[in-house]
Amino acid sequence: MPYSYEPHYFEDLEKGQTFESAARTITESDFVFHSMFTGDWTELHTNAEYSEDGPFGARIAHGPMTFIVATGLFQRTGIVERTVVAFLGMNYMDIPNPLYIDDTISGEYEVTELRELDSRDDAGYVEIDTTMTTDDGRSVFEGDMKFLFKRRDAE
Template sequence: MFTKKYYEEYVIDSTRGTIGRTITETDIVIHAGQTGDFFPHHMDAEWCKTQTFNERIAHGTLIFSVAIGSTATSVNEVSISYGYDRIRFIRPVFIGDTIHVKVSISGKKKYKKPSHGLVTELVEVFNQKDEIVMLCEHILLVEKKSTGE
């Protein structure tokens, strides 16, 4: 779905959420192959039994990718991703965990071109127990309807 949501239309503290997505062993194996990250924390079940979490954990970058992908439900024709800040992996995600995402508009500020502004989204990722597992800030470069704001 294509939409147009201008800078002025973003409201601080407004939120949206996603449906759940269960992380599978296949997700981890494919991600390891795509990234080259075959660390035993993700790939070696026997070694993991000797470690703190006792089982394999999903790559942080996998959780980031799945979480951000799940928020991409429509294309805003007047906005583009400017980047991500403050990515933190709070808790491990295990095979079989189901994650969901809450996105909150946390800030708006001027941009060097007066025709655009920056919108910051706080992205919080939760597991099936509603424990936060990851968070980051997503910065959007958004066109303005007018240059007055």
């Protein structure tokens, strides 16, 4: 799957079309920054000694952090640059496996629904199925994202 790095308007998208993000490695700083930003200092995410004896054997990423990283990787595909009007939410979100410090992850994104809107002539509705995996193939995020994408003729 080639990286696109090109903005896509509503008209540029097709059902079944896929995009892949660049990869990135999760760091200690990611964990600390998320805790600082949200105020969530739960020991499972922030206390190495406590977490070693816990169910995962090490600190794991906050569930919301995992989602946020998936949205950031989607932005790195380039297709949403200056073409997304709004993020509308999700129908589902699963975190099937934990995300650890030093995991290298990437995202795969598939257009699953496109819909014209009677209420808007400047944008269309788009659903994107998302799977974020580690470099060893472990799925750490699955979900869909709902967006309004600008129409090319609205520019």
